[in-house]
Amino acid sequence: MDGTLVDTEPYWMDAETDLIESFGGTWTHEQALQLVGNGLIDSAIILQGAGVKMGAQEIVDELTERVRVRLQQDGVPFRPGARELLRELRDAGIRTALVTMSLRRMAEDIVALIGFDAFDVIVGGDDVERPKPFPDPYLQAADALGVDIADTVALEDSRTGLQAAVSARTVAIGVPHIVGLEGLDADALWDTLAGRGVDDLAGEFTRVRAARAEAAL
Structure with a gap:
């Protein structure tokens, strides 16, 4: 879905960056690329390693909600074709x-x-x-x-x-x-x-x- 049907990967990357920075950490584009296509729990564990002091499922729910809000605000960017x-x-x-x-x-x-x-x-x-x-x-x-x-x-x-x-x-x-x-x-x-x-x-x-x-x- 993300990246094939809709171009939401930038939304996920922004949500990850904002969440990590809220805990005083940093998150580069290169680090974000490592999560593309990953299972969300696996990604959450990586974010914990980057300083996010939340449970893995909490991280998944938080990122999902942030991206859902972004989709409501900015619309769904479908991929060409x-x-x-x-x-x-x-x-x-x-x-x-x-x-x-x-x-x-x-x-x-x-x-x-x-x-x-x-x-x-x-x-x-x-x-x-x-x-x-x-x-x-x-x-x-x-x-x-x-x-x-x-x-x-x-x-x-x-x-x-x-x-x-x-x-x-x-x-x-x-x-x-x-x-x-x-x-x-x-x-x-x-x-x-x-x-x-x-x-x-x-x-x-x-x-x-x-x-x-x-x-x-």
Whole structure:
């Protein structure tokens, strides 16, 4: 979600910085990049190490609320091509799941603002025991959709997210935004979702499945 569907990573970074500075600490852009795509509890533990004297779940709740307020004030900055691709997928009858490490309530807030019924399933960070980069969130989403994970395509902008998608054996497409995705065995890397449609996803899926079948011979 954050960084693939919506450009909320700057909101999270601002919230982290403000929280750390309220405890007298400092937080650089480079440090903030380390949290992109992380599970929120894992990120909270890192923030504790940076001087935030709060419980991990308290930190998660505080950051989530700060970002929700920012979204209410400034609106939801959708990434180029994301809503258009979702619309085309839905029009084609293709089932979709949102797999995010943000809390479910945050995901539901954003999904409600898309403007159409975009997802069949939402898996939030508080819905799984093991967050990305473990494959569990994607496996859970595929199970909820009632499909084989090998029959899915995942779109990811973060390194931890892409690792999760690759480990789950989806057809994993990286769409880098704030961090680079090289060297993670993505099945494809796209510069942007702008101009991409169902045919592009189907083409990548067919190519990767054929290559995997040949490799298995």
